[in-house]
Amino acid sequence: MKAEAWIFGICTAFCVLVTPAYWIVTDASEKGGDWTGTSALVMTTLLFGMVTLYLGFHATRMDPRPEDRKDGEIADGAGELGFFPPYSWWPLWCSLALTVIVLGVVMAWWLFVIGAVLGLLALQGWIFEYYRGEHAH
Template sequence: MKVEAWIFGMCGIFFALVTPAYWVIAGDWTGTSALTMATFLALMVAAYLGFQAKRMDARPEDRLDAEIADGAGEYGFFPPFSWWPLWCALPAALAVFAIAMTAWWLFVVAFGLAMVAAVGWVFEYYRGAHAH
């Protein structure tokens, strides 16, 4: 996690240097406050990752003497193909369209379809060919 801590630390330093320049050039309170918050956020994440890097064993990515085989192993569960993201996206698109057209009856229909699709996606691995 040392690499990630350095990346966020560099981003925090960059934001800290850009913020006063932005204020002088633009004079905008909104952008200046957003850049200030981005500075604090990046430094906060860098501090957290730095503390965690000290508490845990070095990963293969953090060691200079690591081999490629040191990073081998199981990376997790990757699901097979699924149609449920499509069926979740379609009611979401329909809901956005309904809001844009102020057709609240269509929004209610899209919300109902989205609930059915979300339940189908959540319980995808409880039935069918990929049941566990």
């Protein structure tokens, strides 16, 4: 995680340099200046700094990963990386049900009820898709 902390640290330093320069160039201190961009850059700088501190804090307390060690080999990172789900149609049905719900809020309450029922069925199918069918565990 040290490499990630360094990358975010460099981005933080860049934003620390760019934010006051942007403030000066746009004359945000004068009336009619661009306070929106300056505020966004300040918040971006703070968010980059927060991620840098988090990654740096955890990089010192955890065992180095194979990619963090200088003597690490490619084979050291071999093994199971996790479970990656195959394709799924359920997010499509959930989004279509949400579309019907939003249209129901705009147009008619009965359409909202239909969308809510369809949404519950689609959400149930998405949650339990690995308990039945082709990809059951």
